[in-house]
Amino acid sequence: VILGYLSRKFVQKSRNLGRKTSQLGEDYMAGITDQLNGIKDIKSNKLENSYIEWLRSLTSRMNAEQIEYVKLKSSSQLIYKVSAAILITVFIFISVKVFHAQGEQLLLIILIFSRLWPRFITIQSNFEQIAATLPACQAVTKLIEDCSKEQEFKQADALSLVTKPQxxxxxxxxxxxxxxxxxxxxxxxxxxxxxxxxxxxxxxxxxxxxxxxxxxxxxxxxxxxxxxxxxxxxxxxxxxxxxxxxxxxxxxxxxxxxxxxxxxxxxxxxxxxxxxxxxxxxxxxxxxxxxxxxxxxxxxxxxxxxxxxxxxxxxxxxxxxxxxxxxxxxxxxxxxxxxxxxxxxxxxxxxxxxxxxxxxxxxxxxxxxxxxxxxxxxxxxxxxxxxxxxxxxxxxxxxxxxxxxxxxxx
Ligand SMILES: Nc1ncnc2c1ncn2[C@@H]1O[C@H](COP(=O)(O)OP(=O)(O)OP(=O)(O)O)[C@@H](O)[C@H]1O
Ligand SMILES: [Mg+2]
Structure with missing residues (x-):
């Protein structure tokens, strides 16, 4: 629980990165759609270079952001593994020195620990992943809400035509x-x-x-x-x-x-x-x-x-x-x-x-x-x-x- 509490910094960082990924994705889609629609204008006015420059800068930002995400994930994993090793050492030390634990009890504790710890790491890394995708998910939810707010009418089964509209x-x-x-x-x-x-x-x-x-x-x-x-x-x-x-x-x-x-x-x-x-x-x-x-x-x-x-x-x-x-x-x-x-x-x-x-x-x-x-x-x-x-x-x-x-x- 303590480790989970201390690692919330990683979850927060993942969320910020997710926000950036979402924004970059939006910019990419909007820019590419614009350029495909305006391809005649771009070519006839010789604007290719500025748009290629835009694409390069955007993809390098995407690249940097992905690397940052991988780094974040690896460093959080490293910290969990090192802390697992320290924790288990301290645990065994206390068990032997303070509680005079027997060999079979120690074995049981180690067994439980080695089964539980990977679970903890998986949950933690899932948290980070969810935090990273949360901003995109929120954007879609907001879009759905906006759309349903603007919904004009419920589909009726049978409609009468307006034959003499005035x-x-x-x-x-x-x-x-x-x-x-x-x-x-x-x-x-x-x-x-x-x-x-x-x-x-x-x-x-x-x-x-x-x-x-x-x-x-x-x-x-x-x-x-x-x-x-x-x-x-x-x-x-x-x-x-x-x-x-x-x-x-x-x-x-x-x-x-x-x-x-x-x-x-x-x-x-x-x-x-x-x-x-x-x-x-x-x-x-x-x-x-x-x-x-x-x-x-x-x-x-x-x-x-x-x-x-x-x-x-x-x-x-x-x-x-x-x-x-x-x-x-x-x-x-x-x-x-x-x-x-x-x-x-x-x-x-x-x-x-x-x-x-x-x-x-x-x-x-x-x-x-x-x-x-x-x-x-x-x-x-x-x-x-x-x-x-x-x-x-x-x-x-x-x-x-x-x-x-x-x-x-x-
Ligand atoms: N989606 C929009 N959002 C904001 N302003 C708009 C939008 N569509 C049109 N306008 C503005 O409303 C005004 C009227 O536009 P509208 O398209 O009705 O003109 P129009 O009389 O049909 O012109 P045209 O003869 O050029 O087609 C314009 O000043 C225009 O800039
Ligand atoms: Mg018009």
Whole structure:
């Protein structure tokens, strides 16, 4: 017991080393992921040397830390073994000199001691090992706790779809950080009418994508509320709404599988004909036909093996295949040439009246058919109305945006 108490210094040291191992592991994972994602930037800007230097310094710190751990383990083992030898000598000396122990009693004591001591050393070294892995374990436990705190809803068995979604924002305020003074969205009051097309326009950084996240319940309002058909957007309604939504984000994401599997993720029962119809809609059928294995071509990590515009068209096709009640397009055709963009615009216009559509677009020519245009600036809706109505308001922000684009075209 006394030895165990005295050796707590080793356990403490192991714990500190474990903390370092954990931190180094985190730095390594974050750094390597960043570098793999940004490999084109690194190579084109000739930044390889600085990143190699980073890797060398990190691995040498990892190396030093591992050596320190092995040293700690060996020195604690050495101390236990030496103290065992001293202890047993003292024990035998006292037994013989003070208690006049007989040979057979001594033998028994030595036997018990030699059986018990290795156990003690194992327990001690296990303590050190546990102490070293404790920080990593605590980090994972904290992550699990954080995740369960943020859990949005319990999975319901049967969900009803929101077939006629009408979304309203009432006095909505939102900011990403609670301690930030500036709200990203302020005093938002709007209605996204069912089966109509709503366009959201405004300068970069105005809060358009943030507003869309709120409409889908990916972020929740700090003040005010988001209502779907009059009901607050939470719990089961959140899941039902998402099941009825197709969302094409600003940066398109595809899985590292075939075109077919990427499409089927949203609608596993889709027939071959439905797949091609969706691809036609998104002007993607021709390039998919030209791929080496057509629908079964694997398109690489995040769709790396096809062009940016082709990726965008596939993501749009996937969105259409889901047959949504609410279609949300955030700059969904920004990477396309004018010809393809116009054709997709025509396809989307044909959906008008059948699906609720929300479009974010910088190129205003693509939203001419919108029933409602919302102009967002610095997180506020500064103008609202139909395309024609806003185009005629000469002092309005929308008119200026239009004029700016018209001049650029001329
Ligand atoms: N995850 C985030 N954390 C903190 N701030 C964010 C985050 N995402 C966006 N912001 C900030 O919120 C503001 C609005 O961003 P948002 O992406 O909504 O703009 P946007 O209107 O969609 O712009 P763009 O036209 O360039 O896509 C910006 O000032 C941005 O810096
Ligand atoms: Mg955006």
């Amino acid at each position: 979304i309203e924002c009432k006095d909505v305020y939102f900011r990403y950080k609670k301690d930030s003074h500036n709200y990203v969205l302020k005093d938002i009051n709007l209605t996204i009418p069912h089966n109509q097309m709503t366009a959201i326009v405004g300068p970069s950084g105005a809060g358009k994508s943030t507003l869309i996240d709120l409409l889908m319940g990916l972020n929740s309002a700090e003040r005010g509320e988001v209502l779907v058909n009059g009901q607050p957007l939470k719990d089961e309604l959140l899941l039902s709404l998402r099941q009825s939504i197709s969302y094409v984000p600003q940066d398109s994401f595809l899985f590292n599988t075939s075109v077919r599997e990427n499409l089927l993720t949203v609608n596993a029962q889709a027939s071959e004909r439905e797949l091609w119809e969706a691809l036609e809609f998104a002007m993607a059928a021709q390039f998919v036909e030209n791929l080496s294995q057509g629908l079964d071509t694997v398109i690489g990590d995040r769709g790396m093996k096809i062009s940016g515009g082709e990726r965008q068209r596939l993501v749009l096709a996937r969105a259409i295949l889901k047959k949504p009640a609410l279609l949300i397009l955030d700059e969904a055709t920004s990477a396309l040439d004018t010809n393809n963009e116009n054709k997709i615009k025509e396809s989307i216009d044909r959906l008008k009246g059948k699906v609720t559509i929300v479009v974010v677009a910088h190129r205003l020519s693509t939203i001419q058919a919108a029933d409602q245009v919302l102009v967002l600036e610095e997180g506020k809706v500064i103008q609202k109305g139909s395309f024609d109505q806003l185009a005629y308001e000469e002092e309005g922000a929308f008119h200026k945006l239009l004029e700016g684009q018209f001049q650029t075209v001329q």
